[in-house]
Amino acid sequence: MYDVIVIGAGPTGSTAAKILAEKGRKVLVAERFPMPRYKSCSGILIKKSMDLVKQYFGEEIPESVMCLPTENKGMVFTDDKGQEFVFAQEGRNVWRSSFDKWLSDKAAKEGAEIRSDTAVLSCEEKEGYLMVSLKGETVYTEEARYVLDCEGVTGSLKRKITKASPWYITTFQTFNKGSVDLDPHYFYAYLQPELSEYDAWFNVKDNFLVLGVAVKDTGKIKFYYERFLAYMKEHHRLQIDAQEKAEKWLMPRIRPGCPIDYDVGRVLFAGECAGFLNPMGEGISCGMESGYCAACAVSEHMDDIENVYASYRSRTKPLKTYMERQWSLVGRMADTFRDFILLP
Numbered sequence: 001m002y003d004v005i006v007i008g009a010g011p012t013g014s015t016a017a018k019i020l021a022e023k024g025r026k027v028l029v030a031e032r033f034p035m036p037r038y039k040s041c042s043g044i045l046i047k048k049s050m051d052l053v054k055q056y057f058g059e060e061i062p063e064s065v066m067c068l069p070t071e072n073k074g075m076v077f078t079d080d081k082g083q084e085f086v087f088a089q090e091g092r093n094v095w096r097s098s099f100d101k102w103l104s105d106k107a108a109k110e111g112a113e114i115r116s117d118t119a120v121l122s123c124e125e126k127e128g129y130l131m132v133s134l135k136g137e138t139v140y141t142e143e144a145r146y147v148l149d150c151e152g153v154t155g156s157l158k159r160k161i162t163k164a165s166p167w168y169i170t171t172f173q174t175f176n177k178g179s180v181d182l183d184p185h186y187f188y189a190y191l192q193p194e195l196s197e198y199d200a201w202f203n204v205k206d207n208f209l210v211l212g213v214a215v216k217d218t219g220k221i222k223f224y225y226e227r228f229l230a231y232m233k234e235h236h237r238l239q240i241d242a243q244e245k246a247e248k249w250l251m252p253r254i255r256p257g258c259p260i261d262y263d264v265g266r267v268l269f270a271g272e273c274a275g276f277l278n279p280m281g282e283g284i285s286c287g288m289e290s291g292y293c294a295a296c297a298v299s300e301h302m303d304d305i306e307n308v309y310a311s312y313r314s315r316t317k318p319l320k321t322y323m324e325r326q327w328s329l330v331g332r333m334a335d336t337f338r339d340f341i342l343l344p
């Protein structure tokens with residue numbers, strides 16, 4: 001019987017597993033892909049993420065997981081009137097596959113058992129524990145007192161458990177060789193409604209110029225992406241010599257009030273899967289923090305489920321408030337996000 005089975009070895013799951021193991025809990029992490037696994041991401045770690053890595057894992061982020069330019073100097077927003085706002089802040093530029101593998105190795109070193117290439121298929125509630133069905137080379141079951149679902153946006157288990165229809169944004173980004181007249185140390189977000197249905201972005205990873213758009217309707221990807229390229233050519237002298245890769249992914253579509261799905265029975269949700277995501281898809285810091293909060297709540301109140309629920313909610317309250325404030329900020333920059341504005 002495990003104390004906790006964690007689903008997913010992203011930043012949320014690995015943080016939770018590391019903390020649970022550190023607190024002496026018997027923890028299994030099931031990750032459906034072989035590690036290191038791919039995750040579509042801009043790979044910008046904001047200052048808060050850097051600090052959380054230091055706080056939870058006791059180390060600075062190693063150079064080996066970074067790409068060039070390793071240093072990120074902040075975000076440049078262009079609002080829906082075309083006005084630029086620079087938010088200067090220290091950050092790092094990483095490849096997610098390497099960064100996430102590094103985190104999961106740290107969880108393993110602390111004593112968490114990691115089974116990659118192993119998908120959780122279902123969880124069945126029993127008296128005081130859960131029967132978890134897993135698929136590795138074969139299908140088999142394990143027992144756990146709690147499941148911490150950190151499966152991210154692409155996971156299907158939460159959909160099965162809650163029976164709720166998820167709200168998605170589709171992201172599309174390309175990796176290109178070429179040139180542009182922007183400082184590669186910044187992440188650029190464009191909020192003009194003519195360029196995307198959510199946001200469009202530009203950043204640099206090693207020698208690649210990464211250009212992306214987010215849409216509500218996948219049929220409109222090509223339309224917005226071409227408009228965004230034209231905009232970048234006109235305003236920033238973008239020149240593309242070769243497109244090396246294009247990829248689609250999903251992001252949770254956060255709604256006004258930033259509702260969070262905390263738990264169902266003995267299953268707790270954390271990270272993106274719970275609905276923690278800051279504007280412009282900054283999800284690593286809130287994934288790590290919610291994973292930490294869930295791990296502490298379970299570990300401290302293992303035998304008292306009502307207190308697990310209460311503790312998880314109260315520990316994540318500052319995180320939710322931070323998230324609401326961030327969304328309110330972009331609400332003031334673009335009509336697309338107007339409903340997020342918090343009233344004084």
Ligand SMILES: Cc1cc2nc3c(=O)[nH]c(=O)nc-3n(C[C@H](O)[C@H](O)[C@H](O)COP(=O)(O)OP(=O)(O)OC[C@H]3O[C@@H](n4cnc5c(N)ncnc54)[C@H](O)[C@@H]3O)c2cc1C
Nearest residue numbers: 008010011012032041042043044120152155271272283284
């Ligand atoms: C295009 C794009 C750009 C982004 N850029 C940034 C950025 O620059 N900075 C930032 O902070 N955030 C960024 N994000 C958001 C960030 O990637 C996510 O918020 C973050 O990865 C969430 O972490 P997580 O651990 O909750 O989920 P994930 O990182 O998605 O990890 C979940 C894991 O669970 C596994 N899994 C799923 N289902 C199962 C199952 N049934 N059984 C076992 N394992 C399962 C998955 O394979 C995956 O490894 C971006 C997102 C997108 C789409």
